[in-house]
Amino acid sequence: MKNRNIFVACDTSNLNQIKKIISQTKTNKLKIIPKFGLQFFCSKNGRKFLEKFKSDFWLDLKINDIPQTALSAINSLKDLKKCKYITVHANGGLEMLKAVKKKSKMVNKNLKILAVTVLTSLNNKALREIGHTKEVKQLVLKQAALIKKSGCDGIVCSAQEALILRRKYKNLLIITPGIRLPGDSSNDQIRIMTPKNAFKNKVSGVVIGRSLTKGNIRNNTKRLIDHLNQ
Numbered sequence: 572m573k574n575r576n577i578f579v580a581c582d583t584s585n586l587n588q589i590k591k592i593i594s595q596t597k598t599n600k601l602k603i604i605p606k607f608g609l610q611f612f613c614s615k616n617g618r619k620f621l622e623k624f625k626s627d628f629w630l631d632l633k634i635n636d637i638p639q640t641a642l643s644a645i646n647s648l649k650d651l652k653k654c655k656y657i658t659v660h661a662n663g664g665l666e667m668l669k670a671v672k673k674k675s676k677m678v679n680k681n682l683k684i685l686a687v688t689v690l691t692s693l694n695n696k697a698l699r700e701i702g703h704t705k706e707v708k709q710l711v712l713k714q715a716a717l718i719k720k721s722g723c724d725g726i727v728c729s730a731q732e733a734l735i736l737r738r739k740y741k742n743l744l745i746i747t748p749g750i751r752l753p754g755d756s757s758n759d760q761i762r763i764m765t766p767k768n769a770f771k772n773k774v775s776g777v778v779i780g781r782s783l784t785k786g787n788i789r790n791n792t793k794r795l796i797d798h799l800n801q
Contacts, residue, residue, distance in 0.1 A: 575601065575602065575770060575776070575777075575799070576602055576604060576746070576775060576776030576777070577601050577602060577603045577604070577766075577776065577777060577779060577795070578603075578604050578605070578606040578629055578746070578776055578777065578778045578779070579592060579593075579596050579603055579604070579605055579606065579778075579779060579780070579783050579784065580606050580608065580631075580748075580778055580779065580780035580783075580784070581593070581605050581606060581607050581608075581611055581784075582608055582610055582611070582780055582784070583610065583611065583784075584610050584611055584613075584614035584615075584617065586614075586616045586617075586620060589605075589607075589611060589620070591788065592605070592783075592784050592788060593605055595788035595789050595792070596783060596788060596792050598792055598796065600796050601792075601795070601796060601799075603792075604626075604627055604628060604629060604655075605626075605628045605629070606628070606629040606631050606656075606778060607621065607628060607629070607630055607631065608631040608632075609631075609632060609633075612630065612632065621651050621654070622650055622651060624651075624653050625653065626653060627653055627654075627655040628653060628654060628655065628656075629654075629655065629656035629657075629658075629685075630648065630651065630654050630656065630657050630658075631657075631658045632644070632657060632658060632659075633658050633659065633660050633687050634657070634658070634659040634660065634663070634671065635659065635660035635662055635663045635667075636663065636667070637667070638663075638666050638667045638670040638671075639670075641659065641663060641667050641670060641671050642670050642671065642674045645657065645671055645674045645675060645678055646674060646678060648678065649678045649679065652679070654679065654682060655681060655682065655683060656682075656683050656684075656685055656725075657675070657682060657683075657684060657685070658684075658685045658686070658687050658727060659671050659684060659685075659686055659687070659723075660686070660687050661686045661687060661688050661714035661715075661717055661718055662714075664717075665717055665720060665721055668684075668686060668717065668718065668721030668722075668723055669721045669722060671684055671723075672684050672721055672722045672723050672724075673722075683724040683725060683744065684723045684724050684725075685723070685724060685725040685726070685727050685744065685746060686714070686717075686718040686721070686723045686725070686726060686727065687727040688710070688711045688714040688715065688718075688726060688727060688728045688732070689707050689710055689711050689714070689728070689729075691729045691747075691748050691749030691762045691763070693707070693762075694707065694762065695707055698710065707732070707762070708731075708732055708735070711728050711729075711732045711736070712732075712735070712736070712739075714726075715728070715736050715739070715740065715743075718743070719740055719743060724743070724744055725743050725744025725745060725746060725775065726740070726743055726744070726745050726746070727746050727747070727748065728745065728747060729747055729748070729749050729762035729763075729764070730747040730749065730750065730762075730763075730764035730768065730769035730772050730774060730777070731762050731764065732762075733745050733747055733769065733772040733773060733774045734772040734773060737772070737773035737774075744775040744776070745773070745774050745775050746774065746775055746776045746777070746778065747764070747769050747772075747774045747776075747777050747778065748777075748778040748780075749762050749763045749764065749778075750763065750764060750765070750766055750769055750777040750778060750779045750782070751763050751764075751765065751779075751781075751782050752765065752766070752779075752782040752791070752794055752795060752798055753765055753798065755781070755782045756781075765798065766779065766795060766798060766799060767798055767799055767801065770799070779795070782794075782795070783795065
């Protein structure tokens with residue numbers, strides 16, 4: 572199971588809780604990489620903690636701005652030596668995606684740019700409210716083509732779209748949030764799936780938050796291992 576990337580969403584600004592999540596999800600049976608979002612990165616101690624972090628991590632900033640501002644944001648992260656993944660929004664457009672990908676190699680040759688498609692908290696109704704005329708799967712396919720054209724390393728989408736994307740894009744990373752262990756609440760996510768079913772859909776990795784971090788983290792990690800072994 573070590574070739575299955577599991578990203579644990581460290582969604583808190585509490586540094587002690589972050590350390591607890593990281594230590595208690597460690598296992599020699601799975602490759603678990605921490606994912607830090609805006610909540611921790613923008614916190615008082617978050618940036619300083621990540622400067623000194625000794626293992627690979629994912630910085631989930633979902634950058635979405637004009638190309639020059641996005642470039643400046645990527646450049647400002649060059650001191651985060653162990654940052655392996657950064658997210659940008661496909662909504663930023665082709666020129667922004669291309670610019671960020673080009674800059675990433677100057678900042679850190681190992682840095683991978685993942686482009687976020689339709690958030691897993693959105694459904695067709697929510698897209699119509701925003702003003703989109705395409706349904707979720709149509710829009711994700713459109714965004715994925717843009718991501719591929721830009722040269723970015725991977726796509727972030729729900730596991731429900733992953734299989735059709737894998738058939739089209741054999742070499743792109745496909746990473747899926749909205750992952751819940753069987754029986755767990757969906758909370759604010761709509762397009763969800765279990766880890767095992769997501770991997771059946773040929774994803775490169777899954778993002779798991781509350782199913783791992785809420786309650787007994789060690790027991791939750793064991794539940795995940797047992798689930799994937801079934």
